Amino acid sequence: MNDKTGELSGRGHIEIDGLTKTYASDAGDITALERIDFDIAPREFVGIVGPSGCGKSTLLRCVGGLIAPSVGEVRIGGDVVIEPDPRIGYVFQQAVLLPWRRVLDNVMLPFEISGRPTAENRAKALEVLEMVGLSEYLNHRPGELSGGMQQRVSVARALVVEPSILLMDEPFGALDAQTRDSMNVELLRIWYESQTTVVFVTHDIGEALFLSDRVMVMSVRPGRVQDVIDVDLPRPRTFTEVEADERFWTLRQRIREQLN
Amino acid sequence: MRRLLRALRSEAWLGRLLVIVSAVVLIVVWHFWARTNSPLILPEPGPVLERLLDYVGSGRANPHIWITVQEIILGFALGGIAGIGLGTLASEFGIARRVIMPYVIVTQALPKFALAPILVIWFGFGMTPKVIIAALIAFFPLLENTYLGLTTAPAEMLELFRALRAGRWTTLTKCKALHAVPAVFSGLRVALMLALVGAVVAEYVGANKGLGALIIVSQGTLDTELMFVAFVQLTVLGLLLDQAHGLVYRLVMRRLYGSVGAEMRAAGVSV
Numbered sequence: 001m002n003d004k005t006g007e008l009s010g011r012g013h014i015e016i017d018g019l020t021k022t023y024a025s026d027a028g029d030i031t032a033l034e035r036i037d038f039d040i041a042p043r044e045f046v047g048i049v050g051p052s053g054c055g056k057s058t059l060l061r062c063v064g065g066l067i068a069p070s071v072g073e074v075r076i077g078g079d080v081v082i083e084p085d086p087r088i089g090y091v092f093q094q095a096v097l098l099p100w101r102r103v104l105d106n107v108m109l110p111f112e113i114s115g116r117p118t119a120e121n122r123a124k125a126l127e128v129l130e131m132v133g134l135s136e137y138l139n140h141r142p143g144e145l146s147g148g149m150q151q152r153v154s155v156a157r158a159l160v161v162e163p164s165i166l167l168m169d170e171p172f173g174a175l176d177a178q179t180r181d182s183m184n185v186e187l188l189r190i191w192y193e194s195q196t197t198v199v200f201v202t203h204d205i206g207e208a209l210f211l212s213d214r215v216m217v218m219s220v221r222p223g224r225v226q227d228v229i230d231v232d233l234p235r236p237r238t239f240t241e242v243e244a245d246e247r248f249w250t251l252r253q254r255i256r257e258q259l260n
Numbered sequence: 261m262r263r264l265l266r267a268l269r270s271e272a273w274l275g276r277l278l279v280i281v282s283a284v285v286l287i288v289v290w291h292f293w294a295r296t297n298s299p300l301i302l303p304e305p306g307p308v309l310e311r312l313l314d315y316v317g318s319g320r321a322n323p324h325i326w327i328t329v330q331e332i333i334l335g336f337a338l339g340g341i342a343g344i345g346l347g348t349l350a351s352e353f354g355i356a357r358r359v360i361m362p363y364v365i366v367t368q369a370l371p372k373f374a375l376a377p378i379l380v381i382w383f384g385f386g387m388t389p390k391v392i393i394a395a396l397i398a399f400f401p402l403l404e405n406t407y408l409g410l411t412t413a414p415a416e417m418l419e420l421f422r423a424l425r426a427g428r429w430t431t432l433t434k435c436k437a438l439h440a441v442p443a444v445f446s447g448l449r450v451a452l453m454l455a456l457v458g459a460v461v462a463e464y465v466g467a468n469k470g471l472g473a474l475i476i477v478s479q480g481t482l483d484t485e486l487m488f489v490a491f492v493q494l495t496v497l498g499l500l501l502d503q504a505h506g507l508v509y510r511l512v513m514r515r516l517y518g519s520v521g522a523e524m525r526a527a528g529v530s531v
Binding site: 096 | 414416417419420421422423424425426430434435438516517518
C-alpha cells in the first residue's frame with residue numbers, strides 16, 4: 001500500500017474510549033450512555049441496534065463531535081474529537097435539505113460553507129449525484145422529490161466532501177420498505193466504491209445484519225454495549241442470498257433475544 | 261347556462277361574484293340612505309365619484325397623495341430597517357435580546373399616536389413627525405416577525421450547519437434568514453398598513469398637506485363630499501400598497517422555492 005491509502009485508512013479509524021454521557025434533569029442526572037468502549041477499523045461497516053431511547057443517536061452525535069461526552073473520549077485517526085470534524089459525513093434520519101435550494105445547490109452546501117465552491121468541487125457534486133442516480137434532477141427543488149430521492153440527495157451531500165467516515169442515524173427509517181431495500185443495496189455499492197468507514201444506526205435488525213461487518217447491540221438506558229456480533233456473510237450481498245442464508249436468521253434470532 | 265352554473269360552483273368564482281354583488285348592494289344602500297340625509301352628513305356616491313374624478317383629474321389631489329405616500333414609504337422603510345435589524349440582533353445575541361425587549365415592551369405599551377402632538381411641537385408641521393409616527397408603528401410587527409422567523413429554523417437544519425462547521429454568520433445568511441422570509445413578509449404587510457394609518461393619523465394632529473390633512477380641512481369647512489373623496493383615495497392607496505407587497509412576495513417566493521413550491525407554501529403545505 002502506498003502512503004496515501006495508508007493515511008486515508010488511518011483517518012477512518014474510530015476509537016470510543018470509556019465514553020459516558022449524562023444529562024442533567026429535574027429528577028437528577030440521567031445516564032444516556034455508560035462506559036462504551038469500541039474500536040472501529042478503517043473501512044469497516046458497523047451497525048448499531050438497540051431499543052429506542054438506548055442512546056444510539058447520542059453515541060453517534062458524540063462520535064460526530066456534535067455533543068461532548070461527559071466522561072471518556074472519542075478519537076478519530078488518533079485525534080480526540082472535540083468539535084464536528086471535516087472528515088466526517090453525516091446523514092440524518094430526515095433528509096434535512098434546504099427547501100429553497102435546488103438539488104445541486106444542496107449538494108454544494110458543504111463547499112459553500114467551507115468557502116470552496118470551486119468548479120472542481122462542482123464536478124465532484126455532479127459525480128456523487130450521478131452515483132446516487134439523480135443526474136436528471138439537478139435543478140429540481142427538494143419539495144418536488146420523493147422521500148427516497150430526498151434522502152439520496154442527503155447521502156450525496158455527505159459523500160461529496162469525500163469523508164473518511166460516514167455517520168448515518170436511521171437514514172432510511174422514514175422510507176417505505178421497498179425504497180429502503182433499494183437504498184440499502186445502493187449504500188453497500190457506494191460504501192464499496194468510496195472506501196469510507198460507516199457507522200449506521202438503525203432499529204431494524206435485518207437492515208443492520210444485511211449491511212454490516214459487525215453489529216453493536218446496545219442495552220436499554222443507560223446504553224451499554226451488550227453484544228458485538230460479527231456478520232460473516234459473504235459480500236457482495238443481495239437480499240435474496242442473505243435471506244437464504246441460515247446464518248442470517250441465526251444472528252437475527254440472537255439479537256432479537258437480547259433486545260427483549 | 262350549464263357552463264355558467266358549473267363555474268359558479270367552483271368556490272373561487274362564486275367568491276368573486278359574491279364580492280361584486282355585495283359591493284353593488286352596499287353602494288345602492290349608501291345611495292338611498294344618503295338621499296334621506298343631508299349631504300353634509302352623508303353625500304351620495306354619484307357626486308362623490310364626480311368630485312373625485314374632478315379632483316384627481318385636475319391634479320389638485322397630487323400634492324396631498326404624494327406627501328402621504330412619501331410619509332408612508334419613509335416611515336415604513338425606517339421602521340422596517342430598524343425592526344429587521346433589531347429583530348436580527350435580538351435573535352442572535354442573548355444580551356441584545358435582554359436589552360432590547362424591555363424597551364420594546366415599554367414603547368409598545370405607550371400609544372404612539374399620543375406622541376403626535378409633542379412631535380409636532382418638536383419638528384413642526386412638515387413630514388418629519390408623520391414619518392416618525394409611521395416608523396414607530398411599523399417597527400414592532402417587523403421586529404417580532406423577524407425574531408420569530410429567525411428563531412424557528414428547524415433544529416435539524418441547525419444541527420446540519422453545525423455538523424458542517426458553519427459559523428454564526430453563515431448559519432444566519434444561508435439558513436435562518438431564508439427560513440425567515442415568509443415570516444418577515446407577513447410582518448412587512450402588517451407594517452405597511454400600519455404605516456399608512458400612522459401617517460394619516462399623524463396628519464390629523466397638524467399638517468397642511470396630505471390626505472389626512474385634507475380630511476381635517478374638509479371637516480373644518482363641512483365639505484363632507486371632499487372627506488369622502490379622501491377616504492376613497494386612502495382606500496385605493498392602501499389596496500395598491502398591499503398589491504405591491506403581494507407582488508414582491510410572490511416574486512421572492514417563486515425565486516426561492518420555484519413556482520410549484522411557492523404555491524404549496526402559499527397554501528400552507530410544508531415542503
